[in-house]
Amino acid sequence: MTDHADAATLLTAPRVRALAEDLELRPTKQWGQNFVIDPNTVRKIVRLAGVGPDESVVEIGPGLGSLTLPLLEAAAHVTAVEIDARLATQLPLTVAELAPQLADRLRVVQQDAMTLTELADPQPTALVANLPYNVAVPVVLSFLERFPTLRRVLVMVQLEVAERLAAAPGSKIYGVPSVKSAWYADVRLADRVGRNVFWPAPKVDSGLVSMVLREPPSTSARREDVFACIDAAFAARRKTLRAALAGWAGSPVEAERMLRAAGVDPSLRGERLTVEQFAAIATQRIR
């Protein structure tokens, strides 16, 4: 339950329109600017994220603040990373107007999230965002890599990407994003979201992806080496692992040796392997 003192006024469609008009904002496709105009959706995102009152949240792409406002209610701190200077400048003003009692919990960083390598303390424990769709996967993977203090992630992305991230081995859509995110976390599709909760409405449906961080698979190989093995296996998706990993291993014979030593059938394709199996193969390369 939210304390009454922490309640923020949330952005509805008329408020989003008024803010956009004041800023003379024309949402750009380049930055994936589709703003949420539905308070129920942002409340659901915060609930599914499981953000606690001691938590420090990083939000990528706060936009006009639709999700930032309920995050400020729920968490101790929110660091909002926004690429668009107009939006980054406006956000503290919007919070000061609609939730002045929460304003000191907010820090805005005007930067491209793809180039962000560190954040001032407190370090983030949760990543919660309605992501710009064209950079969703690289942004999530780079944050998982760069911010080891993260314990959970809840992101809204294009439904197809959400399904890909949460896919299990053996399914057609299982691929590099599925295996790499499974390195860090238990990943699941938490919900689907329709188009009309956004302004402007996107051409595709969206999905909410939940990631609960856990220890990576045990291996003496470095993460980069396991990821190189995954990239090689999926670069030649239709090939057997013996053939697909030949370049990575040095030769088909070496690839076969490593696969057998890791207990993996060399005639399989990468789309059938768990992240633990990729870790086991990469372990053989450093032997």
Ligand code: SAM
């Ligand atoms: N969170 C807001 C909401 O739910 O209404 C806006 C979400 S909108 C889908 C994506 C936001 O990410 C936009 O505000 C856009 O300007 C911002 N953005 C796009 N690319 C970015 C990047 N590389 N780094 C940081 N922010 C970015």
